[in-house]
Amino acid sequence: MTLNKTHKNVPDFRLSPTVDKVGVEERTARFQSRSIKNESKMQGLKMVLNMIDLTTLEGKDTPGKVRQLCYKGMHLHDIHPGLPTVAAICVYPSMVGIAKKAVEGSGIKIASVSTAFPSGQAPMEVKIADTKFAVEHGADEIDMVISRGKFLSGDYSFVFDEIAAIKEACGQSRLKVILETGELASLDQVRRASDIAMYAGADFIKTSTGKIQPAATMQVTYTMLCAIKDFYRATGIKVGMKPAGGISNSKLALHNLVMVKETLGNGWLNNEWFRFGASSLANDVLMQIMKQETGHYQSPDYFSID
Amino acid sequence: MAKQQEQPIFDFSGGWDYSPSPESISHVKLKERYELFIDGKFVAPKSKKYFKTTNPATEQTLAEIALGNEPDVDLAVKAARRAYDNVWSKMPAKERGKYIFRIARLMQERARELTVVESLDAGKTIREARDIDIPLACNHFFYYAGWADKLDYAFPNRKVAPLGVAGQIIPWNFPLLMAAWKIAPALATGNTVVLKPAETTSLSALFLAEIIRDSGLPDGVVNIVTGFGETGAAIVHHPDVNKVAFTGSTSVGKLIQKAVAGTDKKLTLELGGKSANIIFDDAPIDQAVEGIVNGIFFNQGHVCCAGSRLFVQESVADEVIQKLKDRLETLYVGDPLDKNTDIGAINSKEQLETIRKYIEIGKNEGATMFESSCAIPEKGYFCKPVLFTDVAQSSRIAQEEIFGPVLTVQTFRTIDEVIQKANNSPYGLAAGVWTDKGSRIFNLTTKLRAGVIWANTYNKFDPASPFGGYKESGFGREGGMHGLGSYLKGI
Numbered sequence: 001m002t003l004n005k006t007h008k009n010v011p012d013f014r015l016s017p018t019v020d021k022v023g024v025e026e027r028t029a030r031f032q033s034r035s036i037k038n039e040s041k042m043q044g045l046k047m048v049l050n051m052i053d054l055t056t057l058e059g060k061d062t063p064g065k066v067r068q069l070c071y072k073g074m075h076l077h078d079i080h081p082g083l084p085t086v087a088a089i090c091v092y093p094s095m096v097g098i099a100k101k102a103v104e105g106s107g108i109k110i111a112s113v114s115t116a117f118p119s120g121q122a123p124m125e126v127k128i129a130d131t132k133f134a135v136e137h138g139a140d141e142i143d144m145v146i147s148r149g150k151f152l153s154g155d156y157s158f159v160f161d162e163i164a165a166i167k168e169a170c171g172q173s174r175l176k177v178i179l180e181t182g183e184l185a186s187l188d189q190v191r192r193a194s195d196i197a198m199y200a201g202a203d204f205i206k207t208s209t210g211k212i213q214p215a216a217t218m219q220v221t222y223t224m225l226c227a228i229k230d231f232y233r234a235t236g237i238k239v240g241m242k243p244a245g246g247i248s249n250s251k252l253a254l255h256n257l258v259m260v261k262e263t264l265g266n267g268w269l270n271n272e273w274f275r276f277g278a279s280s281l282a283n284d285v286l287m288q289i290m291k292q293e294t295g296h297y298q299s300p301d302y303f304s305i306d
Numbered sequence: 307m308a309k310q311q312e313q314p315i316f317d318f319s320g321g322w323d324y325s326p327s328p329e330s331i332s333h334v335k336l337k338e339r340y341e342l343f344i345d346g347k348f349v350a351p352k353s354k355k356y357f358k359t360t361n362p363a364t365e366q367t368l369a370e371i372a373l374g375n376e377p378d379v380d381l382a383v384k385a386a387r388r389a390y391d392n393v394w395s396k397m398p399a400k401e402r403g404k405y406i407f408r409i410a411r412l413m414q415e416r417a418r419e420l421t422v423v424e425s426l427d428a429g430k431t432i433r434e435a436r437d438i439d440i441p442l443a444c445n446h447f448f449y450y451a452g453w454a455d456k457l458d459y460a461f462p463n464r465k466v467a468p469l470g471v472a473g474q475i476i477p478w479n480f481p482l483l484m485a486a487w488k489i490a491p492a493l494a495t496g497n498t499v500v501l502k503p504a505e506t507t508s509l510s511a512l513f514l515a516e517i518i519r520d521s522g523l524p525d526g527v528v529n530i531v532t533g534f535g536e537t538g539a540a541i542v543h544h545p546d547v548n549k550v551a552f553t554g555s556t557s558v559g560k561l562i563q564k565a566v567a568g569t570d571k572k573l574t575l576e577l578g579g580k581s582a583n584i585i586f587d588d589a590p591i592d593q594a595v596e597g598i599v600n601g602i603f604f605n606q607g608h609v610c611c612a613g614s615r616l617f618v619q620e621s622v623a624d625e626v627i628q629k630l631k632d633r634l635e636t637l638y639v640g641d642p643l644d645k646n647t648d649i650g651a652i653n654s655k656e657q658l659e660t661i662r663k664y665i666e667i668g669k670n671e672g673a674t675m676f677e678s679s680c681a682i683p684e685k686g687y688f689c690k691p692v693l694f695t696d697v698a699q700s701s702r703i704a705q706e707e708i709f710g711p712v713l714t715v716q717t718f719r720t721i722d723e724v725i726q727k728a729n730n731s732p733y734g735l736a737a738g739v740w741t742d743k744g745s746r747i748f749n750l751t752t753k754l755r756a757g758v759i760w761a762n763t764y765n766k767f768d769p770a771s772p773f774g775g776y777k778e779s780g781f782g783r784e785g786g787m788h789g790l791g792s793y794l795k796g797i
Contacts, residue, residue, distance in 0.1 A: 017591060018588065018589075018590045019590050019592070019593070020593040020594075020762055022762065022763065023592075023593025023594075023596055023597065023762065023763070024593060026596065026763075027593070027596050033433065033437070034324065034645075034646055035324070035327035035645040036324060036325075036327075037325050037327050038325045039325050040322070040323060040325035041325070043322055044322060047322065226592045229316070233628070257322070261322055262318075262636045264316060265316035265317045265318045265321075266317045266318070266319070266320070266321035266322070267316065269321060
């Protein structure tokens with residue numbers, strides 16, 4: 001269910017607020033010095049699991065691979081009962097139908113990348129068709145990419161319009177807009193791109209495709225959370241956040257949760273408004289959960305790799 | 307389920323709470339009673355009297371501290387003089403540097419212990435003590451160790467010499483750090499020291515005394531005499547003290563200046579402040595808000611250079627104030643020993659009463675108070691962070707130093723107006739400037755009458771960076787090459 005829409009009264013994106021990199025680094029360093037222990041840690045780890053968009057985006061994806069991944073998403077570590085499932089499975093449009101069937105009845109969402117992911121270098125008709133295909137096959141969520149080339153050459157209207165068009169093609173599916181922050185380079189640009197995406201109708205803003213470095217850093221995610229905060233104050237509409245790529249262990253994931261908690265508060269600390277785009281994070285979280293329970297670390301062999 | 311249209315407010319209460327994460331203190335052994343440190347030994351005070359030092363977070367007694375007074379000060383100054391005449395002034399500069407370096411290393415090795423002691427005695431958070439106070443204190447010794455044998459380079463073509471015996475009096479807001487700021491440059495320049503820590507926070511200085519003794523520093527080079535105001539006065543008035551260095555309140559600073567008038571004692575004073583933190587409309591607003599918060603709530607606002615007067619350009623005032631209020635709601639006030647606490651205990655009952663008095667004054671003056679809704683512990687001296695809007699230049703809370711977590715907010719329209727308002731104060735210690743425009747920063751730094759000006763940041767310290775004020779914030783500089791001059795003659 002989508003709440004945001006394409007807005008008519010938009011600010012001048014050329015006058016986007018400035019972001020001070022040094023100040024951001026200082027603030028994010030503070031989040032990383034929070035001490036999360038015991039009950040708080042266990043609660044946080046379980047939240048992290050429930051916020052994962054378990055992802056496979058390989059050229060060599062097959063139905064077999066996708067089905068096994070879906071099973072993992074629903075049965076993360078059955079040896080330890082009472083664990084949540086992931087939030088969603090994220091795949092290419094061609095695999096949406098397979099995934100949708102595989103997770104039937106579990107409540108897990110299907111997210112599909114689209115718009116000529118990951119480059120976005122394709123004609124508009126192709127991107128819309130890509131999106132509609134995914135939606136028709138049952139995608140609950142669409143993860144689109146923006147045209148970074150157009151953005152960096154200053155054509156903000158183009159980027160706004162393409163997001164609005166994909167939003168329309170999404171229908172009732174929720175739209176995540178991938179900014180590919182690694183290509184935007186500066187935090188000022190990340191802020192600008194975030195604002196464009198939200199005013200154009202994004203339900204989520206997402207850092208990266210996961211195909212290039214750097215992906216989701218604390219600094220970039222923080223900048224986007226601040227953009228979400230200002231947008232909420234200005235319009236009353238919530239937009240979700242998805243850092244993707246680079247969050248491979250529990251420590252980083254918990255730092256991110258601390259950051260969300262202290263920036264946006266409890267309203268965003270659930271998988272309706274916050275997701276981790278990750279593939280290997282889940283097993284590290286499971287390992288930490290087992291360590292909290294039993295007091296020692298098990299070898300990675302005890303956790304299935306799908 | 308998400309509502310269709312929500313009130314744009316943020317819920318920072320409850321939800322995923324951080325479990326208590328207290329620092330372990332089992333490795334710290336406090337004695338029941340601490341003596342004076344004179345001539346390389348711990349000795350009982352002539353008065354045979356002791357006073358209690360309390361933990362402001364729990365109101366419990368931590369230990370008894372020796373009450374030193376004039377006879378003890380006399381012994382200490384004599385010891386310092388002997389050490390200066392017979393040993394320290396004759397020692398090659400390079401060797402002096404080695405002692406200072408050794409003290410720095412020992413401080414580093416015992417950093418964890420010092421951190422806990424500082425937090426218990428002063429009420430400051432363990433996180434700040436661990437990440438800021440103790441590392442900076444060590445670094446001051448490391449930094450000045452290097453200057454000991456390079457004074458010719460600091461003052462080329464001059465033949466400089468130490469002054470002799472330095473009497474030093476330090477405050478309670480950064481007990482160990484202030485001791486480092488005083489002792490390190492004094493030793494590096496070849497002086498000997500008699501130091502009096504503040505009466506509410508003597509413990510870390512006494513731990514430092516143990517470190518100094520363990521370092522093998524010759525007897526009498528550093529002496530520590532604990533006590534109250536009278537003990538400090540005895541140091542200031544002692545005829546054989548060549549140099550007085552004081553950090554503390556402006557009112558006591560004035561007394562000291564009167565006391566040394568007519569003598570040939572050299573004096574430096576680092577006093578109070580009511581520093582302006584200035585936000586322009588092109589500032590990175592979220593980072594500026596962080597800077598404001600660091601400026602006034604760091605160390606519970608017990609900072610001489612605290613950014614206690616916020617000036618925000620009127621066109622962005624609503625946004626900044628709203629964000630400030632949001633940010634206040636996410637600050638944790640509580641047990642200083644918990645690693646997640648942001649704001650610890652107020653140093654003493656007296657200081658808490660002073661702060662509360664000013665909050666009342668602010669309310670009576672018609673300013674609008676906003677107070678964080680956080681919980682505070684039942685016991686102990688705690689104060690929630692507060693900001694006042696609708697404050698005028700002539701409000702008392704905008705003029706007088708409160709020395710607590712209380713921020714006053716004023717608006718301005720133009721750069722000339724804010725320069726005038728920022729300078730319109732008897733104090734002149736520090737200022738902060740937040741803008742994206744580099745030329746504006748340079749313009750302001752030449753026009754603001756403040757000894758330290760931070761651009762797009764606040765409360766950043768380094769041993770290599772000189773610190774000190776204009777006007778009633780004092781004179782003389784500590785830190786850097788500038789910090790050497792006030793301990794030397796022949797410049």
